[in-house]
Every structure is written in C-alpha cells, then in structure tokens.
Amino acid sequence: MPLEIKKDFLGNIISESDGLAEIINDILYLDKLEAGTTPLNIEHKNITEAYNKALKPLHQLFDQKNLHHSEVNLLKNEFFYFDEMKMIQLFQNILENSLKFANEQGMVQTKFQEKEGMLKISMFITGKKIPEEDLEFIFEKFYQSKNQNIRKPLGSGLGLAICKKIITAHGGTIAAKNKEIGVTFEIFLPNQTDRT
Ligand SMILES: Nc1ncnc2c1ncn2[C@@H]1O[C@H](COP(=O)(O)OP(=O)(O)OP(=O)(O)O)[C@@H](O)[C@H]1O
Numbered sequence: 001m002p003l004e005i006k007k008d009f010l011g012n013i014i015s016e017s018d019g020l021a022e023i024i025n026d027i028l029y030l031d032k033l034e035a036g037t038t039p040l041n042i043e044h045k046n047i048t049e050a051y052n053k054a055l056k057p058l059h060q061l062f063d064q065k066n067l068h069h070s071e072v073n074l075l076k077n078e079f080f081y082f083d084e085m086k087m088i089q090l091f092q093n094i095l096e097n098s099l100k101f102a103n104e105q106g107m108v109q110t111k112f113q114e115k116e117g118m119l120k121i122s123m124f125i126t127g128k129k130i131p132e133e134d135l136e137f138i139f140e141k142f143y144q145s146k147n148q149n150i151r152k153p154l155g156s157g158l159g160l161a162i163c164k165k166i167i168t169a170h171g172g173t174i175a176a177k178n179k180e181i182g183v184t185f186e187i188f189l190p191n192q193t194d195r196t
C-alpha cells in the first residue's frame with residue numbers, strides 16, 4: 001500500500017480514537033457528577049473572569065467561523081460563590097455548541113445581571129432554533145435534536161447534560177428558549193454573596 005494512503009488511514013484512526021477518548025471522558029465525568037463523587041470546590045470568585053477564561057481558548061475558532069462575540073455586564077458586584085473549574089466547563093460547553101450550531105457570521109451575546117436575588121447569565125446564539133418539543137430533552141444525556149440537519153450529528157449529546165449537572169449541583173437552573181433568530185440559554189445561580 002502506498003505510504004500516503006497508509007498515512008491517511010493512520011490519521012483517520014488517530015482522529016477517530018481522539019473523538020472516542022473525548023466521549024469516554026465525558027461519560028466518566030458525567031457519571032462522577034451523578035454519583036456526587038466530585039464535590040464542588042466553592043470559592044468566592046469573579047464570574048465574568050471565569051467566563052473569559054472559558055472563552056479565551058476558543059477565540060481563534062470564533063474568528064475562523066466569523067462568529068461575533070459580545071458581553072453585556074450589568075452586575076454591580078461580580079463576585080459570587082461557585083466552583084470555578086466547573087462553571088468554566090459549563091460556559092465552554094455552550095460556547096463550543098455555538099461554534100457548531102450558530103450560523104456563519106452569526107453572533108453570541110452573553111449578558112450578566114442580577115435578577116430576583118440571583119445571578120442570571122443569558123447566552124444568546126444566532127442560528128437554528130431547537131424544535132419546541134426538544135427543548136426540555138436537550139439537557140438529557142445522549143439527546144441530540146433533529147435540528148442538526150445532517151445524517152451523522154456532531155458530538156454525542158453529553159455537553160448540555162454535563163452543564164445541567166454542574167448548575168443543579170450549585171442549586172441553580174439552566175433552560176433553553178427559542179428566540180426570533182436563534183436560541184438563548186438562561187442560567188440562574190443563587191446569589192450567595194452574603195454567605196460567611
Ligand atoms: N446553540 C445551539 N443552537 C441550536 N441547537 C443547539 C444549540 N446547542 C445545543 N443544541 C441542540 O442540543 C443538542 C444537545 O446539545 P449537547 O451539547 O448536549 O450535545 P452535542 O453538542 O450534540 O454533543 P457533545 O456536547 O457531546 O459534543 C444538540 O445536539 C443540538 O441539537
């Protein structure tokens with residue numbers, strides 16, 4: 001067999017096994033979250049800083065896709081009690097989804113505000129809507145909506161299940177809503193800034 005073809009085969013095997021390793025890691029991580037064997041490491045941290053740590057490694061991919069990103073920060077106090085690593089993971093899952101599902105030249109707008117004594121983070125992503133009947137199921141593991149319009153959907157339907165576990169462990173909520181030209185993910189985190 002010519003060397004070039006062998007190289008191609010090996011390249012395919014490596015990328016397929018990387019994908020499988022990622023899925024296995026996600027399954028194991030979700031298992032741990034479900035079993036409660038990864039306790040939260042709650043610290044008093046700046047939430048917009050945590051968000052920007054999640055965004056930073058994805059900047060280049062946003063540029064490649066011509067996906068515009070903006071932030072609206074209405075918070076007077078940006079410090080909350082949360083597990084920074086886990087919240088970074090939550091943001092990253094939603095940002096990675098936006099790289100997959102947003103329209104080219106679309107946008108992601110993330111807004112931070114306080115609402116009814118809670119931290120509210122809304123992430124609006126332009127692109128395909130999620131069929132109404134799927135909205136409550138996309139947070140279940142392995143559930144992928146038919147909105148992907150492709151035979152072999154990308155990923156394995158674990159990202160949002162992980163997000164839901166992370167936010168409920170914090171006593172918060174996450175939900176998706178369809179908008180005129182896309183989808184908004186609304187995250188509520190209890191405001192425990194006066195915790196001692
Ligand atoms: N921004 C979005 N716009 C439109 N649909 C979305 C968006 N984010 C998620 N979805 C829908 O919700 C489904 C579940 O998302 P989830 O992140 O759990 O899985 P995934 O991205 O398909 O796979 P994985 O996260 O394991 O790589 C997606 O398959 C897609 O149908």
Ligand SMILES: [Mg+2]
Nearest residue numbers: 097155159160
């Ligand atoms: Mg995902």
